[in-house]
Amino acid sequence: MSAPLLIRNARLIDPSDGSDAVGDLLIKDGVIARRGSANGSVPDGTRVVDGTGMVVAPGFIDLHAHLREPGGEDKETIATGTAAGARGGFTTLCCMPNTTPTIDSATVVEFIARQAADAGSIRVLPFGAVSRGRSGVELTDMEELARAGAVGFTDDGNPVATGHLMQMALLYAGQLGLPVMDHCEDHSITRAHSTGSGQGLGVNEGWVASRLGLAGYPSAAEESIVARDIALLELAGGALHIAHLSTAGGIAHVRRAKERGLRVTAEATPHHLTMTEAWVLGAHGRGSPDEALGAASYETRAKVSPPLRAETDRQALVEALADGTVDAVATDHAPHTFADKAVPFDEATVGLSVLETALGSLMGLVHGGALDLPTLVQRLTAGPASVLGERYADLATLRKGTPADVVLFDPDESWVVDAASFASKGKNTPLDGETLVGRVKLTVAGGEIAFDGLAS
Amino acid sequence: MTTRAPVEAAPGTSVAPRRHVLDLDDFSASEIHVLLDSAEAMREVLGRSIKKVPSLRGKVVVTLFLEPSTRTRVSFEQAGKMLSADVINVGETGSSAEKGESLLNTALTLQAMRADLIVLRHPHSGAPYFLARHLTSTAVVNAGDGMHAHPTQALLDLMTMRRHLGSLEGAKVVIVGDVLHSRVARSNAFGLAASGASVVLCGPPTMMPLDLLRPGGTPSLPNVTLEPDLDAAIEDADVVMTLRLQAERQAAGMLPSLREYTRRWQVNEARMSRAKPGALLMHPGPMNEGVEIASSLAHGGSSQIEEQVTNGVALRMALLYQLLTGTEERP
Numbered sequence: 001m002s003a004p005l006l007i008r009n010a011r012l013i014d015p016s017d018g019s020d021a022v023g024d025l026l027i028k029d030g031v032i033a034r035r036g037s038a039n040g041s042v043p044d045g046t047r048v049v050d051g052t053g054m055v056v057a058p059g060f061i062d063l064h065a066h067l068r069e070p071g072g073e074d075k076e077t078i079a080t081g082t083a084a085g086a087r088g089g090f091t092t093l094c095c096m097p098n099t100t101p102t103i104d105s106a107t108v109v110e111f112i113a114r115q116a117a118d119a120g121s122i123r124v125l126p127f128g129a130v131s132r133g134r135s136g137v138e139l140t141d142m143e144e145l146a147r148a149g150a151v152g153f154t155d156d157g158n159p160v161a162t163g164h165l166m167q168m169a170l171l172y173a174g175q176l177g178l179p180v181m182d183h184c185e186d187h188s189i190t191r192a193h194s195t196g197s198g199q200g201l202g203v204n205e206g207w208v209a210s211r212l213g214l215a216g217y218p219s220a221a222e223e224s225i226v227a228r229d230i231a232l233l234e235l236a237g238g239a240l241h242i243a244h245l246s247t248a249g250g251i252a253h254v255r256r257a258k259e260r261g262l263r264v265t266a267e268a269t270p271h272h273l274t275m276t277e278a279w280v281l282g283a284h285g286r287g288s289p290d291e292a293l294g295a296a297s298y299e300t301r302a303k304v305s306p307p308l309r310a311e312t313d314r315q316a317l318v319e320a321l322a323d324g325t326v327d328a329v330a331t332d333h334a335p336h337t338f339a340d341k342a343v344p345f346d347e348a349t350v351g352l353s354v355l356e357t358a359l360g361s362l363m364g365l366v367h368g369g370a371l372d373l374p375t376l377v378q379r380l381t382a383g384p385a386s387v388l389g390e391r392y393a394d395l396a397t398l399r400k401g402t403p404a405d406v407v408l409f410d411p412d413e414s415w416v417v418d419a420a421s422f423a424s425k426g427k428n429t430p431l432d433g434e435t436l437v438g439r440v441k442l443t444v445a446g447g448e449i450a451f452d453g454l455a456s
Numbered sequence: 457m458t459t460r461a462p463v464e465a466a467p468g469t470s471v472a473p474r475r476h477v478l479d480l481d482d483f484s485a486s487e488i489h490v491l492l493d494s495a496e497a498m499r500e501v502l503g504r505s506i507k508k509v510p511s512l513r514g515k516v517v518v519t520l521f522l523e524p525s526t527r528t529r530v531s532f533e534q535a536g537k538m539l540s541a542d543v544i545n546v547g548e549t550g551s552s553a554e555k556g557e558s559l560l561n562t563a564l565t566l567q568a569m570r571a572d573l574i575v576l577r578h579p580h581s582g583a584p585y586f587l588a589r590h591l592t593s594t595a596v597v598n599a600g601d602g603m604h605a606h607p608t609q610a611l612l613d614l615m616t617m618r619r620h621l622g623s624l625e626g627a628k629v630v631i632v633g634d635v636l637h638s639r640v641a642r643s644n645a646f647g648l649a650a651s652g653a654s655v656v657l658c659g660p661p662t663m664m665p666l667d668l669l670r671p672g673g674t675p676s677l678p679n680v681t682l683e684p685d686l687d688a689a690i691e692d693a694d695v696v697m698t699l700r701l702q703a704e705r706q707a708a709g710m711l712p713s714l715r716e717y718t719r720r721w722q723v724n725e726a727r728m729s730r731a732k733p734g735a736l737l738m739h740p741g742p743m744n745e746g747v748e749i750a751s752s753l754a755h756g757g758s759s760q761i762e763e764q765v766t767n768g769v770a771l772r773m774a775l776l777y778q779l780l781t782g783t784e785e786r787p
Contacts, residue, residue: 064786121471134543192708192709194707195580195602196579197580205665205666205667206666206673206674207673207674207675207676208676209667210665210666210667210668210676210677211676211677212581212582212604213581213582213601213602213603213604213605213639213642214581214582214602214603214604215603216666218666289674289675289676289678290678292479292481292482293478293479293481293482293585294482294585295476295478295585295588295589296588296589297582297585298582298585299582339558342558342560342586342590343558343560343586344559344578344580344581344582344583344586344601344602345580345582345586346580346581346582347580348603
């Protein structure tokens, strides 16, 4: 058990009660022991941290991370992924079931719990697969998975393959009180132009794709499955969660469904909120049709599914995050090896390593005036907790007596991304070398120090 | 023969010599002009009874072709050999690519063997850019990458047009067929825009880049217009270039039938007669005679198809010479 920790004179933002005030926070015996007042005794051996100018919030909750274990340990392990999460201010990671073997049995859920316990860092909550082997045919044993610790179901990486399977999943998971998360991609559109590489499309349909001679991934491929799923939610009930929403059209479907009172939630990633398709041209997001391509073009580190979209989509996504149509920021952290990305674009795997840059990227929206800080904190904490359900509400509060999952960050610290120094095995980010403003300084999970960046 | 145009560099600045040829989007009009002049000199070498000069003796050129090709590979090989370079051909089969070696490791291996230049043909767009990013001393020439670019084909097309039209300024060039998948069309669009020609794209809407069909969007190609009706597109054209139709496009649901394609977009005598008198008919090859081009036309008087092939060797000689000696001087 760590020594008691007192953070003094920090801006305490607690989305569970809407409070936002400068004060102190005392952590002792794994729980939040005192908050707000500068009075009261300080226990012997307490570590005192000056939080002046910094923010204290509940630890961030990521609904969507690929930790790759079991089966993809060259890309990431639960130990390296949770270390990366802690450096990013996260105290809970929901890991995706596209592992080998798939998270489609209690055995794999239990294996993940054991690896997470051995890593001893932050909390890992697995999503189970919707279908056995994520093959889109038979439902998994959802009740058994839930009993073992699965917090929801998804075939992420793939969409839930058919409308019928989605309907059955919503009915069955709905009775268990768990959400069905969908990666909304109409394969009949995105797989029509096969590149023969076995990898998915990773660039938005539009002038950038066309300029590069790459098959484009149209917005319609997302929008049509979002619309399908919402129609099925209305039919079957249950709870639907839209993964990594990326299009203005998809946002409009979700907004209308929420207005009609349907139980749909949605997440957006830091990269879709802050970057556009132009990043695939290289040159860190700059570039116009009048400019020649160069050796930095075909930036495989910006290849992701769904792809980085047009600026109009990005703006719509930021608005949706601000107005609550998007409930949560989720990273879709997708670590890959150097060899996975050091290939021609069509052959590259999809995904970015995100956990360690998420806050710095998102603070750009706050510094740019597009979002206020308490809203951002809500979307990183109480927002995702609400997707998981009432029993996880205590993960997103600074209330006295709750488990001490806490992050301390400096909203104004400027730093340069150095992917080589990531705790994650995945160095695959186009942000390498970029300057971000906003940096995690301390992460406390269950009262234990999971990351300490105050010395550096 | 045409005279060399002055290089458009500001006084006091020097233009770094080009290291790679990846596409024509970074070529100026004068760079194209100078290169074509050099290619004309190379055509003269091609006409000699002893077709060999010692200009590139001691240079190593590797053709790395990871997709089937006859004319482009042989054309590069012949161009290198006529300039006395040592040309080594590496293909998909019989090489370590077959054993699953990555493109990066293959290229790094060739660089470590001190290859001066790699000519790359690859099924995936952007592969030559990827090599250019990772190779520190070996030059890269794009011999066709996926659906993206084929700059030496476009340069030989420009050479063929210039030989017959004199200047491309104000010329009307119609490109007919599967533009969406065509690296030839894309590279030609850039080269023709730089040369002052206007380009009309014509073909099925299922084979056009969507960004070009969308009004008000950002178009991906410079200075092109669309005309789906071939009879209208071809009116007063100086050049008609028809593209190869891949048979698998019909199976992929992009075409109702070859019969309907032929009826609407085949270039035939009646349609050619709407172009300017003496208009050129071009095709990058290999042809599907009777599909995108009527057989009688393919071997008729306006056809430049064999001329294109001859010019291709001369153009590639000029290009290898420039890249490997750092000068446009003629041998």
